[in-house]
Amino acid sequence: MTRRRKIVFWLFVLGGLHGIVLCAGFFAPYDPVEQDRINPYLPPMHLHIVDAEKHLHLRPFVYASRLRPGTFDQYVEDIRQTRPLKFFVAGAPYRLFGFLPARLHLFGDGKERIYLLGTDAFGRDQLSRLLFGGQISLFSGLLGAGFTLSIGWCIGAAAGYYGGWRDDMLMRLVELFLALPWLYLLFAVRAFLPLTVNPLKAFFLIIAVIAAVGWARPARLVRGIVLSAKERDFVRAARGFGASSFYILRRHILPETSSVLLTQAAILIPQYVLAEMTLSFLGLGVPEPVPSWGNLLSNLQQYSVLVSYWWMYLPALVMAPFFLGYLGLASALQESSDAYKIEKRSLGSLA
Amino acid sequence: MRKRPGTVAHCRILFRLFIIFFALICQPTFTKAQQNNPKEESRLLSGEIGRSGGRLVVSLRGEPKTLNPVIAADARSREIIGVMQADLVHINRANQLTEPALAQSWKISPDGLAYTLVLRNGLKFSDGRPMDTDDVLFSFRVYLDENTHAPQRDLLIVGGKPIAVRKIDAQTVVFQMAKPYGAGERLFDGMAILPRHLLEKPFQEGKLGQIGSLSSAADQWAGLGPFRLKEYVAGQRLVLERNPYYWKLDSEGNHLPYLDELVFLFVPNADAQVLKFQSGETDMISQLGAENFSVLSRQQNGFTVTDAGPGLEYNFLFFNLNDLGEKASPDFERKQKWFRDVKFRQAVSSVADREAIVRLVYQGRGAAIWGLVTPGNKRWGDANLAHPERSLERARALLKEAGFSWTTGPNGESTLQDSGGKPVEFSILTSSTNADRAKMAALLQDDLKQLGMRVQVVPLEFRSLLDRVTQAKEYDACLMGIASYDADPNSDINVWLSSGGTHLWNPSQPHPATAWEAEIDGLIEEQMSARTFEQRKKLYDRAQEILAEYQPMIFLASPDILAGAKNSLGNFHPAVLEPYVLWNVERLYLKSGRENATR
Numbered sequence: 001m002t003r004r005r006k007i008v009f010w011l012f013v014l015g016g017l018h019g020i021v022l023c024a025g026f027f028a029p030y031d032p033v034e035q036d037r038i039n040p041y042l043p044p045m046h047l048h049i050v051d052a053e054k055h056l057h058l059r060p061f062v063y064a065s066r067l068r069p070g071t072f073d074q075y076v077e078d079i080r081q082t083r084p085l086k087f088f089v090a091g092a093p094y095r096l097f098g099f100l101p102a103r104l105h106l107f108g109d110g111k112e113r114i115y116l117l118g119t120d121a122f123g124r125d126q127l128s129r130l131l132f133g134g135q136i137s138l139f140s141g142l143l144g145a146g147f148t149l150s151i152g153w154c155i156g157a158a159a160g161y162y163g164g165w166r167d168d169m170l171m172r173l174v175e176l177f178l179a180l181p182w183l184y185l186l187f188a189v190r191a192f193l194p195l196t197v198n199p200l201k202a203f204f205l206i207i208a209v210i211a212a213v214g215w216a217r218p219a220r221l222v223r224g225i226v227l228s229a230k231e232r233d234f235v236r237a238a239r240g241f242g243a244s245s246f247y248i249l250r251r252h253i254l255p256e257t258s259s260v261l262l263t264q265a266a267i268l269i270p271q272y273v274l275a276e277m278t279l280s281f282l283g284l285g286v287p288e289p290v291p292s293w294g295n296l297l298s299n300l301q302q303y304s305v306l307v308s309y310w311w312m313y314l315p316a317l318v319m320a321p322f323f324l325g326y327l328g329l330a331s332a333l334q335e336s337s338d339a340y341k342i343e344k345r346s347l348g349s350l351a
Numbered sequence: 352m353r354k355r356p357g358t359v360a361h362c363r364i365l366f367r368l369f370i371i372f373f374a375l376i377c378q379p380t381f382t383k384a385q386q387n388n389p390k391e392e393s394r395l396l397s398g399e400i401g402r403s404g405g406r407l408v409v410s411l412r413g414e415p416k417t418l419n420p421v422i423a424a425d426a427r428s429r430e431i432i433g434v435m436q437a438d439l440v441h442i443n444r445a446n447q448l449t450e451p452a453l454a455q456s457w458k459i460s461p462d463g464l465a466y467t468l469v470l471r472n473g474l475k476f477s478d479g480r481p482m483d484t485d486d487v488l489f490s491f492r493v494y495l496d497e498n499t500h501a502p503q504r505d506l507l508i509v510g511g512k513p514i515a516v517r518k519i520d521a522q523t524v525v526f527q528m529a530k531p532y533g534a535g536e537r538l539f540d541g542m543a544i545l546p547r548h549l550l551e552k553p554f555q556e557g558k559l560g561q562i563g564s565l566s567s568a569a570d571q572w573a574g575l576g577p578f579r580l581k582e583y584v585a586g587q588r589l590v591l592e593r594n595p596y597y598w599k600l601d602s603e604g605n606h607l608p609y610l611d612e613l614v615f616l617f618v619p620n621a622d623a624q625v626l627k628f629q630s631g632e633t634d635m636i637s638q639l640g641a642e643n644f645s646v647l648s649r650q651q652n653g654f655t656v657t658d659a660g661p662g663l664e665y666n667f668l669f670f671n672l673n674d675l676g677e678k679a680s681p682d683f684e685r686k687q688k689w690f691r692d693v694k695f696r697q698a699v700s701s702v703a704d705r706e707a708i709v710r711l712v713y714q715g716r717g718a719a720i721w722g723l724v725t726p727g728n729k730r731w732g733d734a735n736l737a738h739p740e741r742s743l744e745r746a747r748a749l750l751k752e753a754g755f756s757w758t759t760g761p762n763g764e765s766t767l768q769d770s771g772g773k774p775v776e777f778s779i780l781t782s783s784t785n786a787d788r789a790k791m792a793a794l795l796q797d798d799l800k801q802l803g804m805r806v807q808v809v810p811l812e813f814r815s816l817l818d819r820v821t822q823a824k825e826y827d828a829c830l831m832g833i834a835s836y837d838a839d840p841n842s843d844i845n846v847w848l849s850s851g852g853t854h855l856w857n858p859s860q861p862h863p864a865t866a867w868e869a870e871i872d873g874l875i876e877e878q879m880s881a882r883t884f885e886q887r888k889k890l891y892d893r894a895q896e897i898l899a900e901y902q903p904m905i906f907l908a909s910p911d912i913l914a915g916a917k918n919s920l921g922n923f924h925p926a927v928l929e930p931y932v933l934w935n936v937e938r939l940y941l942k943s944g945r946e947n948a949t950r
Contacts, residue, residue, distance in 0.1 A: 035797050037707045072645065072714035093763060121711060121790060122797070196778040196807045283783060283810055288793055302786055303622035304642030 003336040010329035017322055021134035025094030028128035029108045029116075033289040034092065036113060036123030039065070041073040041309050044118040044126075052079040059084045062114055073308070083112045118311040120299060124289075126311060130318055133291035137280075138322070140207050140292075141273035145265050147211035148272075149218055153261060156222025161230055161249060171223070177216035185213065186284060199290040206285055210275050218264050222257050229256045259333065266330035270323045277319075293319065398922050400603050401940030406612035407920070408633045409933070410624045414617050415589070418572055418580065419563025420543040421493055421501045426929075431589065434613060434936050435477075436543030437575035437598075439468055439487070440536045444926035444934035447729055447838040449536050453482075453544060453575060453598075463531035463882055468539075470522045475596035476546050477579035484524045489547040489554075491516045491526075499559055506538060510880075514538075531880040533887050534839050541836075546573040565589065577608040577937040589615040599937055609940035628654070634920055634941075637932040639913040640787060641714040647915055656915035659925040661718040661727040664834035666791060667904040668703070668779065669856040670696065673824045674864065686777055686827055689769060694753035696902040698746040701739065702798050708908045712790045716911040722895045723846065725909040727927040728838045730884075733892040736899055746802055757803050767803035776805040777827035780819065783810035785832075791907060792830050821858055830907075831855065836929050840878065840891050847875045847894065856903045867901050919943055 020027055045062040064081035068074040089108040096102045108114065117127040159170040186209055197205065229235060235252050243251075273293075279285040280294025281301075288295060296315040299305050305312050415428040420436055423429055441452035451457070454468040474482040494503045495513045507514050510530025517525045528535065549571065553559050563572055565583045572580060577599070578591035591613040599607040616633060618624045625643045628636040631653070639647070639656070647656045670690035679687070689695045705719035718725065721739075724732045739745075754770040767775040781792045792808040799806045811819070819826050833853065835842045845851030849863040849872055863869035871894050878890040898904065914925040914932050922938040925931050933939075 033797075035794070037704070037711060037794075040711050072710070122793060123711075196809055198807070288789075288808060289796065302642060303625055304640070304646045307646055308642075 003332060006332040007329065007336060010325055010332055014322075014325040014329060017325060018138065021131060021138055023096060024128075024131035024135055025096055025102060026104060027106050028094075028125070028131040029091060029105050029114065030125040030128045031092040031094070032124065032128040032132040032291050034124060036119065036125075038067075039113075039115070039119050039123040040121055042075055042115050042119040042123065043309070044311050045115050046077075047085070047116070048082075051082065057084070059086075061085060062116075064112065083109050083114055085109065085114065117314055118309070120296075120312065121305075126296075126314065129291040129296055130293075130315055133293045133296050133315065134318070136203060136286055136290065136292035137273050137276050137294065140203060140210070140276040141269045141271075144207045144210035144214070144272040144275070145268040147207065148214040148268060149261055149265055151211065151215035152218030153222050153257065155215065156219035157226050157249060157254065157257070159219070160223035160226030161245065161253065163227075167223070170219070174216040174219050177213060180213060182213040183278070185209075186279065197287070199286045202286045206276055206279055210272050214268070214272070214275075218261070218268070221260055221264065225257050225260055226253055229253045259336075263330050263333045266326050266333060270326045273319070273322070398601075398924075398935070398938050399940075400601055400605070401609040401921050401938060402942065403605065403609050403940070404611050405609075405941035406614060407610050407635065407939060407941070408614045408616060409635045409637075410618040410627055410633045411589070411615040412621070412624070412638075413619050414586070415565065415615075417563050418565060419559070420545070421499055421503075422560050422563070424502050430930050430933065431591075431615065432543060432574075433541075433576070433930050434578045434591065434933055435574040435576040435580070438539050438542050439470075439544065440539035442537060442540040442837060442928070444928040444930075445924060447928065449534075449540070452539075454539070457536055459535070463535075463880075464528050466526040466528075466535055467519070468524050468526065470524070471598060472522070474575065474598055476548075476573040476575060477594040477596055478546070478549075478573040479596055480546065480548050480573065482544065482546075482575060483521045484518045486544050486547045487524050488516055488518055489551065490542070490545040493545060493550070493554055493559065494542065496554075498557065499554075503542060507542075509535075531882060533879050533881050534841060537837060537839050537841070544575055549573055578613050581612070587617060589617075591615075597937065601938070608937035610936075613936065628915060631917075635914070635916040635923070635932055637912075637914040637925065637930075639915060641712070641716045641910065641913065644716065644913040644915075645714055653919075654915055654917045656913065657923075657925055658716055659912040659914065659927055659931070661725050661909050662834065662912040662927040662931075663725055663727050663836075663838065663909075664832050665720055665723055665725055665906055665909050666788065666830070666832040667723075667906045668699070668795065668828060668830050669904045670828045671824065671826050672856040672864070672903065674857070675824060683827075685769070685771070685773060689755075689775060689777075690828070692753050693901055694749045695755075696905065698749040698753075698802065699799065700902050700905040701742050701746040701749065702802055703795060703905060703907060704741050704798050705907055706741070708791050708794055711794060712787050713908065713910050716913060718909050718911075720906045720909050722899055722906055723843060723904070724840075724895060727909065727912070728835075731838060731840055731888065731891060733895040735892065736895055743801060750802065765803045766805070774805065775803070776807075778807040778809050780809050780811050780816055780826050780829040782813040782816055782831075784813055787910070788830055788832060795830070795907075820855060821852065829855070834929070838928065840875070840887070844875065844879075848872055865901075867897050868903075871897050 042065055045065065047060045047062060049057055049060055051057060051061075061082045061084040063077040063079055064083055065075040066078045068076050085107050086109055087107050089105055090103045091105040091108045093101060093103050113125070115125055115127070117125075117130065119126055120129065155170055155174075159167045189209060193205070230248075230253060235248060238248050238252060276285060276292065277294035277297060280292045281298045283298065285294050286292050293315045296312075299312050411427055411430065413427055415423075415431045416425055417423050417428050418432060418435065420432045423432055438452050439454040440449050440457060442448070443450045453470060453474060455471045456469050458467045459465070460467070470484060470487070476482055491507070491514070493499055494501045495507055497504075509528045509532045512529035515527040517527065519525060532538070550559060550562060553562050566585070574594070575598070577594055577597050579594045580589075581592040582590040593608055593611050597607060601607055616627065618627055621638070621640060621643065624633070624636055625639070625647065627633045629647065629650075644656055644658070647654070671687065672690060675683070709715060709717045709719050719738075720726070722733065722736050726732065750767065755767055755775065757765045757767055759765050769775060779792050779795065781788045783789070789808070789810055796806045796808055816829070820829050820831075833843075833846065840847075845853040846855070848854060849857070849860040849868045852858050854860070857864055860868075863872055874890045874894040874897075878887045878894070881887045881890060912925055912927045912931050916923040916932070919942045921940045921942050922935060923932070924935065926934050928934070
């Protein structure tokens, strides 16, 4: 029961986090590519309830920021000018879930801009970029893991079930892919592509590349389980009754792999999010100005940004709850998995 | 162009006297006598009197490839060569004028074709061997030899013919040009005089290119500059020591350079250089980016950072105007139709937010530019060049005139389309290693979006970018920067002339493709042979105005030259010309001995 509760808990956490990112347009106050050229590297504005004269405000507010004269990136709070936070305001148009046109934002302030997480070098709202960037990063992780697992599952099952020369051949292929230096491979792939790749193509390219090199490990795991499962009594019995290979695979063997696949998924998704971030960090991912977490972090390649603007680290922090969620889910899944025990038992008898 | 007063012979006698005196008499009384002698002012340098001794550590962005000026093409090699070699006439980096160096004086014949240079007396190479006109003759023979492929060769071909060099006596040499050449003496800057006694044999054997590698022993190479090679540790550092035979003296008659040693650490990236400077490992830093400059200026602790003002680097956008002939795809031909339209280019220029570029990219430490001559160039800027404000309306009007129109897309955004109804989309190449230019491109991308142009920025490794632009010519537009090495217009000659290799939008044309390019060619060539500064300036101004009108290059901004040094370093005066901080290396000195003890 507690195991089940754990899984539900982590699923709930992850669902919430993904929901926020999915509805980035609503939660983000501004268009992520809109530049506000008079406010570069503005630090996060502080939310206040009590103002300078010790008056309590029911509606949280921020003070306007002014550039300190003669500086480029030093701001002071202007305590004469308050900007109250308004909720459910109309703002920049966006498309909810990618197709529903909408204008409603969780918060904002009609005219004056509010930067709760500061701005970047071009005065773009860091909070909006973070949320929209999550769409690219998380969904490339999810899709990449989906593709990887389907390829790995098919190849692993085929190798394990049919055995013999097919198994040998496929497993050598797996080893080859495991040995590939994938990062350099990506550089090479990118070099052969046309010069200009639009953001959508770049996004799918990343997913394709991640999936193409990542399927080997899950394929191996699935093969191991299929190997042990196909020798079990009820499978032999089914075969004795004249069941077809396809039927046995579908009815008896593949269900055994489901919990391994789920656990793998929970491990692979954050890994692939990280892969997208690495690629974008190195400038191989989605092109600017489209945000992704890797793009946001690539600002940190500059020493001056590293030491001057702490809020540029936020994308790295935001990853933490997501990764924690996925890893928590992975361990909960593993604990509750029956197949895990079967696998252990069979491995024990093999030894 | 400027003649030194006094006759050559008079000069020589005084010079010899000076050498004899110098050997015999104690220095203080001697310098007083010398200070009254105007002929020797160039040898005796102004500036603070320094303390001899100590070592200066600076970082170099990677290993130099060679110490041989004949084959050096990379900036790092040239920086090292600059402190190891000397030229006949030198451009003073502070006032951008020429001054005597190895040649104590020069005279130009009335027809402007012959330059007579008189060498200083008693010059010696860093290995102690004397230097005379034979070395000068040899050096120019090497530079002009086709088989050595010296980068200097192009500069020495004036009016289609190589400069002829003739020896008069051991001290006097005449350079004969086929055509008058404005500011001819500036040619000699950077033409290092080579040691004939070491290089003649390899030159005759055709092996000159193999000489001067860093790993070769210090005694295989000699120069006339303030420093000579002491030690080279591959991948780590290059140590130079004082050249005891160096010819410059300070105003008290002390031998220069002041420093005993000059150490170059190989630090490949700008941020690592900043860290090394911050931690005190290096004494000096140059070519600072604006962001790093502000990081350093916030925590000035034992060091000072200096803004030397706008330099000679100009950043600009240009479109591919090459005639690709059959190679061009129909898609690209359609794009080129826009690019070739002057109004299209003017519209792009009109919408570029130069002020934002200066503020956001250079943190205000730079200048917006509308022409190739930057504010850092003190004499050659055209005061009449228009500096139009950024105007979206003007850009729209220009595009409308050129037959473009706008449609509103499904998301409510307006898209620019050409007369054929095709949306205006193109890509801008930029160097992936230059963060400043990447930022500039991002700003430009957003500016152009306001005109309804869909622009993609493509960061590319610099070598392959250059390949695409100058060789394959497969690109739409490109954002690039060029730093002139001299304030004189002739240093940008290859950008101006349609036959030039860095006439980037359409390089190396056999015939000028457009009437205005032909006109610029004419003006620049005329300017080269004009005799007075006023004549040259008038012609050059006109060329600048044509360039501004036709906008083949859309000039954006020029960054300031930013540098920093420890407070203990004396005579540190960064200049806007290359080498920004080492130009007066012989006069740099350490104010106290402590710095030596720390290493």
